[in-house]
Amino acid sequence: MNVLLDHLPEFRxxxxxxxxxxxxxxxxxxxxxxxxAGFRVSPVPPLRAFGTAWVTLLRNTxxxxxxxxxxxxxxxxxxxxxxxxxxxxxxxxxxxxxxxCEAVRSGISTVPLGQAEAARSIGMTFMQTLRMxxxxxxxxxxxxxxxxxxxxxTKNSAIAGAFSNTELFNVSKLLSDKGFAxxxxxxxxxxxxxxxxxxxxxxxxxxxxxxxxAR
Amino acid sequence: xxxxxxxxxxxxxxxxxxxxxAVGGSLAILALLVFAVLRLDAKGQLNPELWDILNYANVRTxxxxxxxTTLQVFAVAAVLSLVLGVLLAVGRLSDHKPIRWLAxxxxxxxxxxxxxxxxxxxxxxxxxxxxxxxxxxxGTQFWALVIGLTVYNGSVQAExxxxxxxxxxxxxxxAAYAIGMRKTQVMTTILMPQAIRAMLPTIISQxxxxxxxxSLGFVITYEELLYTLRLMAQNTTINEQDTYLPxxxxxxxxxxxxxxALSSLATWIERRGRRAKTGIAVAEAGQALTAGDAMxxxxxxxxxxxxxxxxx
Amino acid sequence: MRMRKTxxxxxxxxxxxxxxxxxxxxxxxxxDKPKSEKVFSGDYKVAKDVKIDxxxxxxxxxxxxxxxxxxxxxxxxxxxxxxxxxxxxxxEIAKMVAADLGFSPKQVExxxxxxxxxxxxxSKGQVDYYVGTYTINDERKKQVGFAGPYMTAGADLLVxxxxxxxxxxxxxxxxxxxSIVGSTPLQxxxxxxxxxxxxxxxxxxxxxKSLLDGQVDAVTTDDAILKGYAAERPSKLKVxxxxxxxxxxxxxxxxxxxxxxxxxxxxxxxxxxxxxYKKAYEGTLxxxxxxYEEPKTPLPRY
Numbered sequence: 064m065n066v067l068l069d070h071l072p073e074f075r076x077x078x079x080x081x082x083x084x085x086x087x088x089x090x091x092x093x094x095x096x097x098x099x100a101g102f103r104v105s106p107v108p109p110l111r112a113f114g115t116a117w118v119t120l121l122r123n124t125x126x127x128x129x130x131x132x133x134x135x136x137x138x139x140x141x142x143x144x145x146x147x148x149x150x151x152x153x154x155x156x157x158x159x160x161x162x163x164c165e166a167v168r169s170g171i172s173t174v175p176l177g178q179a180e181a182a183r184s185i186g187m188t189f190m191q192t193l194r195m196x197x198x199x200x201x202x203x204x205x206x207x208x209x210x211x212x213x214x215x216x217t218k219n220s221a222i223a224g225a226f227s228n229t230e231l232f233n234v235s236k237l238l239s240d241k242g243f244a245x246x247x248x249x250x251x252x253x254x255x256x257x258x259x260x261x262x263x264x265x266x267x268x269x270x271x272x273x274x275x276x277a278r
Numbered sequence: 279x280x281x282x283x284x285x286x287x288x289x290x291x292x293x294x295x296x297x298x299x300a301v302g303g304s305l306a307i308l309a310l311l312v313f314a315v316l317r318l319d320a321k322g323q324l325n326p327e328l329w330d331i332l333n334y335a336n337v338r339t340x341x342x343x344x345x346x347t348t349l350q351v352f353a354v355a356a357v358l359s360l361v362l363g364v365l366l367a368v369g370r371l372s373d374h375k376p377i378r379w380l381a382x383x384x385x386x387x388x389x390x391x392x393x394x395x396x397x398x399x400x401x402x403x404x405x406x407x408x409x410x411x412x413x414x415x416x417g418t419q420f421w422a423l424v425i426g427l428t429v430y431n432g433s434v435q436a437e438x439x440x441x442x443x444x445x446x447x448x449x450x451x452x453a454a455y456a457i458g459m460r461k462t463q464v465m466t467t468i469l470m471p472q473a474i475r476a477m478l479p480t481i482i483s484q485x486x487x488x489x490x491x492x493s494l495g496f497v498i499t500y501e502e503l504l505y506t507l508r509l510m511a512q513n514t515t516i517n518e519q520d521t522y523l524p525x526x527x528x529x530x531x532x533x534x535x536x537x538x539a540l541s542s543l544a545t546w547i548e549r550r551g552r553r554a555k556t557g558i559a560v561a562e563a564g565q566a567l568t569a570g571d572a573m574x575x576x577x578x579x580x581x582x583x584x585x586x587x588x589x590x
Numbered sequence: 591m592r593m594r595k596t597x598x599x600x601x602x603x604x605x606x607x608x609x610x611x612x613x614x615x616x617x618x619x620x621x622d623k624p625k626s627e628k629v630f631s632g633d634y635k636v637a638k639d640v641k642i643d644x645x646x647x648x649x650x651x652x653x654x655x656x657x658x659x660x661x662x663x664x665x666x667x668x669x670x671x672x673x674x675x676x677x678x679x680x681x682e683i684a685k686m687v688a689a690d691l692g693f694s695p696k697q698v699e700x701x702x703x704x705x706x707x708x709x710x711x712x713s714k715g716q717v718d719y720y721v722g723t724y725t726i727n728d729e730r731k732k733q734v735g736f737a738g739p740y741m742t743a744g745a746d747l748l749v750x751x752x753x754x755x756x757x758x759x760x761x762x763x764x765x766x767x768x769s770i771v772g773s774t775p776l777q778x779x780x781x782x783x784x785x786x787x788x789x790x791x792x793x794x795x796x797x798x799k800s801l802l803d804g805q806v807d808a809v810t811t812d813d814a815i816l817k818g819y820a821a822e823r824p825s826k827l828k829v830x831x832x833x834x835x836x837x838x839x840x841x842x843x844x845x846x847x848x849x850x851x852x853x854x855x856x857x858x859x860x861x862x863x864x865x866x867y868k869k870a871y872e873g874t875l876x877x878x879x880x881x882y883e884e885p886k887t888p889l890p891r892y
Binding site: 134135138139144147225226233236237239 | 709791803
């Protein structure tokens with residue numbers, strides 16, 4: 064009895080589901096995270112406060128609770144009929160954005176003081192300094208933590224499996240309910256996750272090397 | 279480097295502009311909030327009767343029980359994961375190859391798999407062998423959750439500790455060997471204490487993650503705080519209106535408060551460590567948080583970990 | 591400095607939350623009042639010195655209590671209110687059986703088992719037996735043993751009160767229909783014949799919430815369950831009333847424990863004959879609008 068070969072379509076769907084969820088929420092988290100990090104270092108106090116509140120709130124809430132909010136409160140505020148995939152992406156993306164924001168912010172603080180000062184002295188505005196001088200240089204230090212954040216995101220996407228999304232966790236549960244030995248399922252699922260996480264860290268290591276050359 | 283390096287002290291023009299942005303930004307944020315509130319109100323979600331359920335003794339008792347269960351799981355899992363973390367860290371730095379491999383394999387495996395799946399698999403496993411393991415009733419769920427949290431967070435803590443041990447300067451170790459200490463002595467009296475001290479903020483930040491992850495118990499229907507809230511939200515209706523919103527908000531406040539209390543402890547320790555002239559650099563409190571639920575081995579090495587902050 | 595403030599604030603909030611939850615509050619149950627008082631809850635005569643050659647039962651007797659799996663979110667079937675009190679038809683059936691197996695109400699422990707972990711929970715022996723709208727089918731028979739059927743329901747559709755388009759299972763093409771992961775009606779409605787889009791959640795009550803919010807257009811599962819939800823929110827929900835499957839409910843237990851299955855079947859038969867069954871049915875499901883129908887006795891043994 065080989066669980067993997069007999070249920071290849073299920074495993075494939077689960078794998079693709081996990082991949083899609085991860086990619087979509089990673090994109091959302093990246094955009095939001097950089098934006099909020101910009102807020103947090105901006106000269107405008109309300110935006111700073113908003114950034115701080117965002118990070119504090121999202122980082123200290125269990126992701127499961129955010130899923131409840133996304134599935135049972137968000138549809139009340141927005142229009143109904145949003146697909147579970149979008150809602151799950153919202154929950155995962157928002158949660159992860161707070162971590163991305165903090166990574167970017169600490170990346171910003173590793174850019175040598177002189178760089179920002181030089182930028183200012185040639186008359187750049189805050190936006191220009193951030194966009195052209197600081198952020199590009201911060202990227203280098205942000206990449207390693209980003210890699211682990213996205214690996215965490217991959218694993219967190221498992222929670223979406225309990226909310227009408229087909230992904231790897233869902234598949235493991237389905238098969239376990241059908242009575243297959245949990246040990247084997249666990250092993251195959253673990254392997255699938257390892258493939259994804261190794262790919263992510265591989266891509267980021269590649270990026271890291273690229274950027275190092277650019278220095 | 280402080281954020282203010284990024285922009286000049288605003289002149290008169292910039293001041294006006296910043297004020298404009300401030301007003302605009304606040305208005306935008308306010309508008310979002312008002313929109314949300316209005317929409318919720320339109321759906322009758324802000325009805326005072328709905329929120330009144332939080333005033334009832336039975337609802338409060340249920341919430342309190344949920345909080346206590348959550349804290350109980352957290353306490354046991356926290357202690358066990360720290361113990362496991364120390365063991366694994368030492369194992370990974372061991373001189374014996376098999377031990378090193380075993381520890382590395384364990385750490386990499388459990389860090390790679392979603393905790394949710396680990397917990398579920400453990401639960402099924404425990405149920406299959408419950409009589410052999412001597413579990414009764416709630417025991418299986420409790421231990422599946424605790425052990426799941428332990429193996430995952432233990433693996434992460436091990437990596438944190440390893441980074442801490444590696445950050446202790448080589449001279450210390452060599453000096454200890456030079457005065458004739460044994461491997462175990464060096465580890466327990468020289469390296470580990472310094473590693474723990476240096477990494478304490480990161481360790482506590484990971485404990486915050488542990489606390490949050492107790493909520494994953496929902497998948498095996500363990501009745502911790504989140505599960506309790508959910509059950510009540512589904513089963514308590516007011517004028518045919520469900521009570522998700524008040525209970526989710528109440529739960530959110532409790533979780534955020536618990537986590538904030540823990541993470542401010544980390545910040546406090548970091549501050550104290552920085553003031554103390556022990557010469558042991560203390561890691562940034564934010565570090566584990568940015569690393570999120572998975573501290574990859576790389577960030578122990580590359581993020582500004584235990585850098586000497588006195589140079590600031 | 592700022593952090594110090596945050597810490598203080600956090601501690602204050604925590605302390606407030608703790609005192610708020612600890613110190614009393616209004617007595618009585620929160621929520622719409624009559625529900626659990628309205629529902630019938632009976633006491634049954636406890637049998638003495640039960641001797642059945644069943645490993646499950648022997649273990650239960652040793653520990654001095656019997657653990658029964660049930661649902662907690664299905665009004666009039668298996669429901670738990672915020673006081674922790676359980677009511678409903680399934681609960682009554684479970685109590686009848688427990689009494690005949692020699693366990694007094696004090697020795698009965700209910701355990702909430704959601705549909706998505708049912709097979710695992712029963713086959714691995716987390717509960718001694720399970721009464722919770724559990725349809726008998728061949729797929730499940732491979733993993734659990736069934737006594738019964740003790741009643742027969744049929745899959746139906748629950749829609750919002752103002753719904754005009756969905757008048758039966760043949761009108762759901764392209765509509766969003768919600769049910770729980772792996773449930774039988776869900777498999778049915780997915781088929782090309784009906785052609786609905788499906789949303790799969792962990793609990794029926796999650797589906798009902800999604801229906802109320804407009805996230806989905808209908809919820810499908812057994813009519814007995816749906817009628818309970820409709821009865822809870824009569825001004826918002828209605829049941830379409832055109833069942834499209836047959837769902838015989840059984841009591842789930844360990845597959846290999848034949849003696850327990852026999853004992854449970856006998857217990858249910860006895861209570862059908864002495865009228866307890868009818869009383870329980872009318873006091874629970876009868877109130878949510880299901881007509882009483884006496885199950886065929888003797889119950890089938892397989």
